[in-house]
Amino acid sequence: MAPLPSFRFLHAADLHLDSPLRGLDADLSAPAARIRGASREALAALVDVALGEKVDFVVIAGDLYDGDWSDFRTGQALVASLAKLTRAGIRVVAIRGNHDAESQITRDLRLPDGATLLSTRRPESLVLEEHGVVLHGQSFASRDVTDNIAMNYPAPRPGLFNLALLHTAATGRPGHASYAPCTVEQLARHGYDYWALGHIHTREEVLRDPWIVFPGNLQGRHINEAGAKGASLVTVRDNRVVAVEHRTLDVVRWQRIVVDCSGAADEEAVLNRVLRAMGEAAGAAEGRLLALRLELSGPTAAHATLSRNRADTLGRLRAAALEAVAEEDFWIEGVRLNTRPAAPALARNDAVGRLLDALAAPQATELPDLADYARQLLDRAPGLREALGPDHPAVQAAEGQLGPEWLARARDLILARLAEG
Incomplete structure (x- = not known):
């Protein structure tokens, strides 16, 4: 046989x-x-x-x-x-x-x-x-x-x-x-x-x-x-x-890293958590080029600092990452900031309070003044709407389609600034 x-x-x-x-x-x-x-x-x-x-x-x-x-x-x-x-x-x-x-x-x-x-x-x-x-x-x-x-x-x-x-x-x-x-x-x-x-x-x-x-x-x-x-x-x-x-x-490892920033007292504390996460990812990649997307989440006192200028935040993250990973071994493809203020919502009866209440609305269609304002800004610069594209928040706001995530982000940023005094 x-x-x-x-x-x-x-x-x-x-x-x-x-x-x-x-x-x-x-x-x-x-x-x-x-x-x-x-x-x-x-x-x-x-x-x-x-x-x-x-x-x-x-x-x-x-x-x-x-x-x-x-x-x-x-x-x-x-x-x-x-x-x-x-x-x-x-x-x-x-x-x-x-x-x-x-x-x-x-x-x-x-x-x-x-x-x-x-x-x-x-x-x-x-x-x-x-x-x-x-x-x-x-x-x-x-x-x-x-x-x-x-x-x-x-x-x-x-x-x-x-x-x-x-x-x-x-x-x-x-x-x-x-x-x-x-x-x-x-x-x-x-x-x-x-x-x-x-x-x-x-x-x-x-x-x-x-x-x-x-x-x-x-x-x-x-x-x-x-x-x-x-x-x-x-x-x-x-x-x-x-x-x-x-x-x-x-030979190139694409990786999403979610960093929980809950309770981080300041930006330095957030950066330290990012460095630890990147170090672990680099070890798992075993020498391959890491193409990373970072997502920062959770309530933190550093929310306002991180959100104020996202390009600056990305630059600081890249600079800090060099402490954990050699420059030739990583590239930060993007950063998603999903943090929120550590301070509780503030109850107010003034104009700021009314603005915060309005931002809590689920859709921009409930904010006609915002839609009108966005349309006026876009109309002042011919071609700007097309250059920004349909997914830009200004275009979405002008069309009354601004999603709740942008409204929540705006509300959180205002709360964080108020908490800073």
């Missing part, structure tokens, strides 16, 4: 090679070059892990590129990386995702021998006889694949390890378009041993019997893709998955 298949492979997805990173040039403090190069460095790290772990093959479940790019240097970078694997005898099997379907690069680029891009016309099966595995998958022919293409994947082949590549949102995930929808139950019933999924950028072990896995993307691209990113190393013994291990590959 022939021995049952035993092998190891890397499951990656959503490389988004050379993904455009918008807005970096607007912040002169941003390490734009390092962040732009992060996707290529993460791909290089994937190759290094594959070679170091001596895996038998690598599967990539879609979105090798990022949209309709025509710069062939992006494609050449991918080919060069895959060639390192194939020259070492490591096969690469991939499918196109929704971003690849848009890309001229994907349509015209020739992959190295030993690297296979599965068909867009129908599900294709590729047998790797030396490993006793058959890989099934179908690439996206267009961006908007809204059909359940997994329903057409072939039946499992007996005696082989059946591995499927699928670019899908499954039953849907926040922040991701519902491409190639399917259910976990459908995939589990299909009879395959491992579903290598892509499209969702957060790692998720959807099911373990059989294994259905989103590895997440190799490299976070913005603050909404925070935390460690990488690929999954899968070990198969005797035709059965015995281990699925995350391998961290990102």
Whole structure:
């Protein structure tokens, strides 16, 4: 009787090679070059892990590129990386995702021998006889694949390890378009041993019997893709998955840090708390560039100082952070001030008291004078409304749509100033 298949492979997805990173040039403090190069460095790290772990093959479940790019240097970078694997005898099997379907690069680029891009016309099966595995998958022919293409994947082949590549949102995930929808139950019933999924950028072990896995993307691209990113190393013994291990590959770590400022007596006390939090984040990042968004929350006597000039506050935070983290190892992407005055609300019967009561109203529509005043200011400067954009609080106020968070912020600032005397 022939021995049952035993092998190891890397499951990656959503490389988004050379993904455009918008807005970096607007912040002169941003390490734009390092962040732009992060996707290529993460791909290089994937190759290094594959070679170091001596895996038998690598599967990539879609979105090798990022949209309709025509710069062939992006494609050449991918080919060069895959060639390192194939020259070492490591096969690469991939499918196109929704971003690849848009890309001229994907349509015209020739992959190295030993690297296979599965068909867009129908599900294709590729047998790797030396490993006793058959890989099934179908690439996206267009961006908007809204059909359940997994329903057409072939039946499992007996005696082989059946591995499927699928670019899908499954039953849907926040922040991701519902491409190639399917259910976990459908995939589990299909009879395959491992579903290598892509499209969702957060790692998720959807099911373990059989294994259905989103590895997440190799490299976070913005603050909404925070935390460690990488690929999954899968070990198969005797035709059965015995281990699925995350391998961290990102070189830039996006991170949100919430600092509780409750009870902080002054700005220095707040800065000390920020330094502690940043030091902990830097330790967890293990030398990677930290791209941080700080959120300060809670009641503090420092609220007025922090809120008076947000640009100055950001500058002081960046300067203080150098005590905890080397300058080349971090970038503060933004600061969200959600602190509030430590002083209790003041009961007043004068004009200030009436203003505070008005600011407690849930919407600016209940503040007609504020809306009129905002419109008058905007009308005095032609083009200012368009320059500020629809999300600016002055524009929202003029349209009677100023959200309650801005009103609460104004009320808290006034209270803090009154508390200062």
